[in-house]
Amino acid sequence: MDQNCLHRVRNKALGIAHGVGLFLAMLVICLPGIWIVLSSLRPTVEIMAKPPVWIPQQLSLDAYVAMFSGVGKGGIPVLDYFRNSLIISVTSTVIAIAIGMAGGYAFARYRFRAKSAMFLGLMLTRTVPGIALSLPLFFVFARLGIIDTHFGLILVYVALNVPFTIWLIDGFFRQVPKDLAEAAQIDGCTRWQAFWQVEFPLAGPGIASAGIFAFLTSWNEFALASQLTRSINSKTLPVGLLDYTAEFTIDWRGMCALAVVMIIPALTLTFIVQKHLVGGLTSGAVKG
């Protein structure tokens, strides 16, 4: 009886400890984001206050209004940046997926010489740090006259995204049993038809999440964009964030507001695909 009671108390304590630990961990994860959203809604005076004001006294959308009201009124050309970011990210994602699908299919369905060496080789092109790659690219692009254009950045982001896209898509095609496509071919489909009517729809959700991953990479990229863009012609949002920093001062509130604008599309997209993303990354692990 006594031992039973002790055991029950211990279990209860462990349960509470687990709950507390979980809560603290989640708090640490969420806090920076919450703090940014909160700061973007507070007046600058409150952000700078000493001693700190913990509970917001007044909330307003002033920072957002100022940001969108354009240059000269304390804003930055955020709409231009947004448009650039969107054009560049979407286009490069579409191209990267098209190319990556071909490559991923090749890795998943065919045997050929030096396959794993080639796979590793593709991955290695991705490891080149953006800043190291930006030096020669800057030089070449300057010569070709495609610095500060959408085209230049799109080209770079396609190359940046393709290796990882191939990795993901390869995993998704492996999950689709080979027999299905073969059955379709026996029933009279060509390989091309079998691909589009059987394998593609089955791997579809996975491919979509690979696309979103590529989109996020382009959307968030900074090291290359900061060197290859110059003006509102092609500056993307991450580069635009630096507009809020002057030599010695930083407009914290404006920066927070822009951060919120940047994070919302990323947040929405990731929630949509999170399940498939994990599946795609791990599928190779179990099936080898």
Add this chain to the structure above:
Amino acid sequence: MKGWRPSPPLLLLLPVVVVLAAVVVLPLLLSLYSSFTPFRLTKPETLWVFIGARNYVNILTNGDFWIAFARTVVLLTVALNLEMLIGLGLALLVEKASRGQRVLRTIMMFPMMFSPILVGFQFKFMFNDNIGLVNNALQALGLTDRAIPWLIDGNLAFIAILTAEIWSSTSVFAILILAGLLAMPREPVEAARVDGCTPWQTFRYVTWPFIMPFAFIAMTIRSLDVARAYDIVKIMTDGGPAGRTELVWTLVARTAYSDARMGMANAMAYFSILLSILFTVYFYRKLAAARTQIAAEW
């Protein structure tokens, strides 16, 4: 066979190879060449002067470069190990949760969506010595009565950068390890328990070998973009104060664009590329080994 036709995988891989050759391999060859010249952006004609390995000799005898290099390696080693440990802990916590796992998993992915530059900026904000959340909290709790100069002191700045790095990347580990835990069959764990293993033994000899490949996937993914730390450091301290948080990548950027010494910067960049490749190949091999092991056991 009706004559020679290019094999299908070759055709399918052709576009990938072309794009990567044009955007990555060729520029890298160019930069390899220019690392043997005294090339400066302001003087284009210097591209044609060949000076042998002088840039490399300069770098190798340059104390600042070695310090930055060592700091980068230390940062990566500490960050990756801590991320792994914390990620494992987080995954175990979430796996144990009986309710709301979906919500918890979603929250766990939260930092992944943050652009590194945003992470850098938000931690710069939070570690600000005057108005930052960290100092305000510490002072309000009475743990310290003066403002801690987080980003102004070299060592503290390193810790702040490490924190930002860990916050932003732990979720990669946590999510993949959690996926491993969820995919794991129950029977071996129960069998171990019946046979009288302590929880620690169960974890060490049953659970851990199983989730190891997942941890290596996470490691490989992480090592693919270790250089993301550049964005964080660039915005948090920009290598400062007085070069105390300079990493290889910020040093490359400074040499190339502020000093306009492209040849020199390219030589440095090659060291940073080497570093990334070593990390990736190492983890990729581990991953391949872990994969075959799992495949053999199943």
